[in-house]
Amino acid sequence: MDGAETSYGAVWGNLSLRHRPADGDVEIIARVAVGDEDALEKVYARFGNSLFRYLLTLTSDRRLAEEILQDTLVAVWRGANTYRGRSSVKTWIFGIARRQAHNALRRNRLPLAAEEKLAALPAAEPGPEESLLVGADRGELAKNVGHLSPVHREVLALIFFHGLSYGETAEVLGVKIGTVKSRLSNAKKALRKTLQDPKEK
């Protein structure tokens, strides 16, 4: 069992390698780095929508999210020459967006959601409760995702909507891969709880 765990751990670290981005992305960033304005427009065309949706999981304020999106583009324009290709362009840009979001939220004195502040939830155990999620109304479940804490909304969005690997998600969030997994598990439990106890929405 220990041996198996170790080998899984080693593979997780390399997950992002398997999920290599299009070389086109790297080339676009290289062009941004030399001051090509069209290239930044391409970055926006390629990532603007998904970045904006990601930012809206961190703040529900649309104006603020647009401002953070602009800050992110400015930061990409300024920092493109620091991109070293160690992670995919998408991961790199999402990481920038997250830092810009945190700066903006701090500037506006809005609280930053932290996993530590959430009540600890019991350990994972498969059981009859799983059927609760499976049998739930699709629309209601999606609405309840919006009622989760930002930190849970965020990890669910990064994994399932934006399709990042554990390694990439950990990089964007600036946490360990183990934290990504526990956040995912906690997010699922929190979502299940919204079905059990609708008053706590």
Place this chain on the structure above:
Amino acid sequence: MKAAHSMDLLPAYLNGTLDHELAKDVREHLQSCAGCRAELASWEAVSDAAVVRSEALPAPSAGVMEGAWAKVEREHASLTEPSSISKLSLAWQLLVGQIPLVRNKIWAASAVTMALGLAVSLLLSTGASAAGATFALFAPVIAAVGVAFVYGPENDPSLEIALSTPTPARLILLARLTLVYGYDLALALAATAVLAVANGTPDLWPLVSLWIGPMLFFSALALLLSLLFGSSTAVLTAMALWGARLAAATYSAPGLDKPAWAETMEALWRANAMLLPLAALLLAVALLLVPYRSVFARSRTI
């Protein structure tokens, strides 16, 4: 036993980012483990909900990219082209910042000496021109002594810090020179105004022209000497020159003409047309030397 591990792999298995080998393992395991299949089904529901939720979020409005370019422009403008107002305020800050770094005795000493010179000129001289000439003897040496203490390790406890700041040594020297010289100039002008009022001469320029040239020249000389040989050498030299000038001015043995050296001295003293360019030249040399002098001075005093 593998079931426990597969559990936290399921989200990555679902979104297709799992390593190929691992995905195969999970797939095989799922076939034999009903618990994990149930878990996968619940993750599918969660994944589905997360996707539906994110898809429902709006797209950014049309002007976002233009707004980003505007931000780039604004940052660029504030980084590369400080407005003339901020340049002025920078110069002002530099000047004000130097005030506490100039030896505070310079201010009082200059004022007292200038007042003394004024008093002597008023009390001991008879007639307007004589008083002006007497005062013209004092003004230059006061400024020169002040300027001699403007710069250098023995005068500046913060020189170590100053040398390691991005503000160039030349700029610091210029700022202090402006301060001290401006102060002495103001003192001398005020004293001249008092003289003019006391003697009833409304026109200041004839009086000012008596000391402005020598004052500039003496100050520039003292500055250069203080940079080359230290403040005390500069003060001694200035004093010696001043003594010679004083001797020339007061040399009056009855029945004898002034000797040639005294005549020359007095003529030189009045030759503003020659003294002013000379002062500018000395100042230029001093400014040229400052950066090297700073390092040199530091190594010498340690």
